[in-house]
Amino acid sequence: xxxxxxxxxxxxxxxxxxxxxxxxxxxxxxxxxxxxxxxxxxxxxxxxxxxxxxxxxxxxxxxxxxxxxxxxxxxxxxxxxxxxxxxxxxxxxxxxxxxxxxxxxxxxxxxxxxxxxxxxxxxxxxxxxxxxxxxxxxxxxxxxxxxxxxxxxxx
Numbered sequence: 001x002x003x004x005x006x007x008x009x010x011x012x013x014x015x016x017x018x019x020x021x022x023x024x025x026x027x028x029x030x031x032x033x034x035x036x037x038x039x040x041x042x043x044x045x046x047x048x049x050x051x052x053x054x055x056x057x058x059x060x061x062x063x064x065x066x067x068x069x070x071x072x073x074x075x076x077x078x079x080x081x082x083x084x085x086x087x088x089x090x091x092x093x094x095x096x097x098x099x100x101x102x103x104x105x106x107x108x109x110x111x112x113x114x115x116x117x118x119x120x121x122x123x124x125x126x127x128x129x130x131x132x133x134x135x136x137x138x139x140x141x142x143x144x145x146x147x148x149x150x151x152x153x154x155x
Contacts (some may be wrong), residue, residue, distance in 0.1 A: 006030040007054050011061065020132030027054045028047040028073060028107040033142055035080055036100065037094075037149075044081050051077045055111070063115060072111030079106055093150065100143050108135040 007027040014023045049151070056068030063069065080103050080154050087096070109132070116128045 003027060003050055008019050008087070014062065022112065022127050022134060024131070025108050025111060026078055026138060026142060027057035028111060031077065031143045032104055032107045033146060035077070036084060036146060039059065048074060055099045068115040068134060069111045071090065072114045076107045076110050084146055097143065097147060100146055101139065104139045104142055108139060
């Protein structure tokens with residue numbers, strides 16, 4: 001339910017901006033945040049399908065060509081699953097702040113970069129760079145929430 005709310009907030013902020021401002025990928029931050037607490041005992045198929053569904057909806061709503069953000073979202077989830085799965089559960093502590101920042105940044109870097117690389121153009125790079133600047137506070141807040149939750153659990 002949280003992911004649906006994040007997708008709707010992201011969509012609402014995009015509507016309010018009138019397309020003149022790139023909104024951070026709150027939906028992807030939510031999936032990565034939940035994935036960092038997933039124990040991977042039953043697999044992470046929910047994350048892949050959530051990223052796929054959210055990407056398709058975003059593509060149909062804003063891009064018009066299905067596949068750009070869908071591919072980026074699924075690639076991000078696969079990267080996070082691989083990197084986070086390579087770390088033993090004992091090593092997933094608050095001391096991995098830099099790794100958490102990198103994983104959250106990847107979730108904001110890859111999906112908006114694919115349309116720019118495929119379609120190209122100077123305007124695309126401007127939107128991409130501004131989106132990175134606007135997503136930094138969202139990444140830092142998500143990282144803070146993650147570290148706060150880890151420390152409150154005593155791990």
